[in-house]
Amino acid sequence: MNREMPKKTISNKSNYHHGDLKSTLVNEATQILKEEGVEGLSLRKLADKIGVSRTAPYHHFKDKNQLLCTIAEQGFVRWQRDAESIFNRDDISAQQKYQLFFHGYIQYAADNPELYDLMFGRTIWKQNSATQALKDIAFPSFQHQVEMTRIWQKQGIMPSNENTLRLSQVTWGTMHGIARLLIDGIYADRTHIYEMCDCAVNLFTRQLSISDEVD
């Protein structure tokens, strides 16, 4: 018909079939997300950017929501790698470890604000629109922190008289809250990340060596 100029360079074959649309969609979408936020990420614009028709994405993702969930999944995987590498260190004290973990979390959020917002924001979680695959990676991520909290309690750097689940919810809530403040720019800004983290860690932990006062 009336199609003459090839728009792709990846493959020298015909370009009716893209060949790698699914992962290209995720990658380009991730970049648009980073640069313009969810508001700026439309399927049509995305398709345009890749050089494919508006409805092509629907052969790889049922929904826009499903695309977003896939991107969020990757965000969890990346953060989990970071967290794991902190937990696995054995050259530092438990308290230092928690401090690194706390600060690493906030830093990750501050470095990838739009991604973080997608991972934990209303867009996905509000109407229970999270994919099962996403749930399967997001929930264990929190569960893992509950386990760590239990250990920190046993080690005496966190109050052992508090219920572990509640304590985890509160400490994670604090990280989440601070992250949101930074991202949305409400009552805090990036120049004070370290100080805020230190303050929070001080409140939640007690050095083992100094007093050891357990009631």
Place this chain on the structure above:
Amino acid sequence: MNREMPKKTISNKSNYHHGDLKSTLVNEATQILKEEGVEGLSLRKLADKIGVSRTAPYHHFKDKNQLLCTIAEQGFVRWQRDAESIFNRDDISAQQKYQLFFHGYIQYAADNPELYDLMFGRTIWKQNSATQALKDIAFPSFQHQVEMTRIWQKQGIMPSNENTLRLSQVTWGTMHGIARLLIDGIYADRTHIYEMCDCAVNLFTRQLSISDEVD
């Protein structure tokens, strides 16, 4: 022309001019927000519900954003009244006061999830789209809590060695984070509000009477 059936009952005069559109818009919008969230709140649907043309709202609000900011303002006013009435009580201890304040905050968020999301969420704050009027009420709200924190530190129920601003950011961040967890239904649910609040308050405060250990 072809307009015959009067749709309004408030006034017996002609209904070309609504007469009280501005406040009606805010009220109806607030209700839609409560029932369907921001996603379900469109200016056209709102206008339809009121019985006015799609563009009528633009004579009272420059933007959809401006309408949202107005609703958020009301949310701040309402919460501030609640908070004030807690601060002004003199029949309870400072610690109990903080506990009530903390729990009241979370309860307010849990009772008005969509409103809370508007007040502190990305929609308004992300692209600096907050009205000056909204800023003028939102920022003092936090400032007020900084002052309270300073007092609580002086009274010895909060650690006095921490920087007041940082401590305020952390404690407020915790409330904000817990509120968000509840609203978005991520890692917590409403049945444990009390326990989570108690846990957080325990972490942030120390009873005066028991040990009084200040380093």
Place this chain on the structure above:
DNA sequence: AGCTTATATTAACACTGTCAAGATAACTCA
């Protein structure tokens, strides 16, 4: 080669926020 399936396309629908022009009524001041 022929059939099936995956992948891509265009057309269309029902929404959205917002602007421009025009209609109507209220308000103001002689």
Place this chain on the structure above:
DNA sequence: TGAGTTATCTTGACAGTGTTAATATAAGCT
């Protein structure tokens, strides 16, 4: 009172969105 100004509301239009249906193309399999 009457004329002119202003506030308010209307229809029409535009550009954008997600998504479905029907169709075209090509790759893979037997």
